[in-house]
Amino acid sequence: MRLSAYFLPTLKETPTEAKISSHRLMLRAGMIRQSSAGIYSWLPLGLKVLNKIGEIVREEQDAIGCHEMLMPTIQPADLWRDSGRYDDYGPEMLRIRDRHDRDMLYGPTNEEQITEIFAGSVKSYRDVPQMLYHIQWKFRDEVRPRFGVMRGREFLMKDAYSFDMDFDGARNSYNKMFVAYLKTYERLGLKAIPMAADPGPIGGDMSHEFMILADTGESEIACHKGFVDNDWLETAGDDLQTTVDTFTEKYAATDEKRDTDAEAALGDDLVTARAIEVGHIFYFGKKYSEKLGAIVTDSDGNNITVEMGSYGIGVSRLVGAIIEASHDEAGIIWPDSVAPFRVGLINLKVSDDECVTACDDLYARLTTAGIDTLYDDRDTRAGAKFADMDLIGLPWQLAIGPRGIKNGVIEVKNRKTGERQELSVDDAMNLLGV
RNA sequence: CGGGGAGUGGCGCAGUCUGGUAGCGCAUUCGCUUUGGGAGCGAAGGGUCGUAGGUUCGAAUCCUAUCUCCCCGACCA
CATH class of the missing domain: 3.40.50.800 (Anticodon-binding domain)
Structure with a gap:
């Protein structure tokens, strides 16, 4: 690309509203322009990076047999009334009314939508397990958007959903995603640390947030220093569960999950740092399949409500997160895999x-x-x-x-x-x- | 949503306290000189000072309302 013919409006001076490095650099490098609070236009250079990240995410999802699809941004309120979340979600959900006075919403996530599709199409155990994902814009009307693209109201997210006949199947799907995430972040040039997260009402140990270390991170984390020093992915065996265990048996916690006793026991092996959440995976059982009737028949003719999990990666957030983790005074330092040009x-x-x-x-x-x-x-x-x-x-x-x-x-x-x-x-x- | 700050050419800012009809740097355009790490000189264009009311002979400046944006906190991919 000849720069004389490209659209790359760089800025010599820093726009006053941007306070953190990634936001400043993205504006200065001509990657984005703000439209309103937490909503951005992506200029050619920024879009190129966004697409490259999306492509890596895509390849790793495809590699584990997760199929890409695309669900709409605008969803009918009735779907959310069925799951009970229309009232639960609160003002973070952007509610819209169409010309026929029907309540609609700009989707903050897609569990309802995917469950409805699955429920309407899959009736037999022969078509299970299934994993589906899409990369789509979401909207959450944050009270205070900040940090540029890292905490926007409108954001691009990969969200995947798994459907299984039983808990063991759900665990297997979860493990596949867990490892796919590790590979994805590694390809993005990031060291992402899986940390035990709040599993919600289901309980258990099947919820992890993937955090990358950066001084401007939003939460204070603590973990075994092996997460920073080692690359266990290379040494991990073929067995999924063993690989997942390798990463989950060591201590790693986000600020709300920290355990002072466990940290004291680590001694010199303890690392504390600030970190940015770039992914979240969790198992939620039958929460939506029950309410939306995702029921299939097993080989004995019994009706089984499927076990589900969902798996998110903040694609647009990653652009900012990568810059946070990789820049200097002069500007951005792109990892090869996502650099807009080599x-x-x-x-x-x-x-x-x-x-x-x-x-x-x-x-x-x-x-x-x-x-x-x-x-x-x-x-x-x-x-x-x-x-x-x-x-x-x-x-x-x-x-x-x-x-x-x-x-x-x-x-x-x-x-x-x-x-x-x-x-x-x-x-x-x-x-x-x- | 609580607390704080800010809206003045494309960007960064001064001017506001103490009212007198808008200025600086960068950027842009033209000319000359330069030319290997964000050049110099000269000239030009570009702003109804967020918006709406009000006070006043006169408002960027004072008063009222309102919108927007940013920061700190509580909440989230």
Whole structure:
């Protein structure tokens, strides 16, 4: 992409309303613009990242046999009256009335909707277990939206739902999701720690929040330091339950679940930090299947109310969370997997024909090699280009100027380490794995 | 929802206390000089000061109401 033709409105100065790094950087990097409190437009660069995260989430859901679908944002109130949540939900739910005076709502979540669909379509044990998900915009009318995209009112969320014949099946579905989540966060370049969460009225140990450590996190957490130091996912075996046990047997708790005795027992192995919740999975049994009649017949002809679980990942929140976990004074530092472009190519002197030719050639080579490149061919000063590249945080910066051309080299900078080296074009391509 | 703060060109701010008809930096446009880490000089364009009432000869400034946004807390992916 040629930057001269792109839409990337970066800001030199920080908008006054943004207080935390990720929010400031997203505004400055031209990723988002605020529409109203907690509601944002996603500009091209921001949308690219959002989509990349969504794609990784999607791949890991598909990999465990969870099927993508898409449910509406607007739902009928009657559906929620059936589950009893229409009155329970409170002012966080945005209630709407259509032209026929029917009560509608902008969905804050989709348990009712999915259960109704399942109940109407699945009648036999032969079609169970089933796992379905969608990635859709939700709305929760937060009293106080804040932290930019991390606590918005409108947010993009992946929510999945599992349906099983019995508790053992539900546990298996839960475990599959648990491990899929670990893999998802790892691919996003995040160290997410599963922490025991409030399981609600069902009880048991089947509810976990996935937290990533960041100074601006909303809650104060404590955990065994093994969660920070180790990567148990690599050492975990094939057995699902064993893998899940590896991650759940060690102490890890969000602020409301902390246990001073357990923490004292850990001694030097205790780590306390602030963290951001980026996912939540839980088993809730027959809570909705009972109310909405999700009943199937088993092999003996008995009617069985299915066991359900739901599994959320805050996709839009992750954009902010990743930045919180990965930035410096100059700007964002994207993990390779979600970077909007892999390479930023800087033409240091657009008035120099030789330099332009060299840049155009390299751009063509990169593009042909399938490397998504943002090519800064604008007629501005070098300093501004470097500053913008640092701000938007692409993993690699390649800078070409007359001085380097004379010596047959270009400058290659690694955004994360800050390391700069002068290489020939071929060596630079090798470094990028081409 | 309790407590606090703020709305003035696209962005960041001053001016408000003490009323006199709006200013600075950045950005934008043009010209010249520059050109390898957010350049310099000169010129230009752009604001009915959140909105609505009121006080006054005169309101960004004083009074009243209202809307919006931000921060701290309680609540949530």
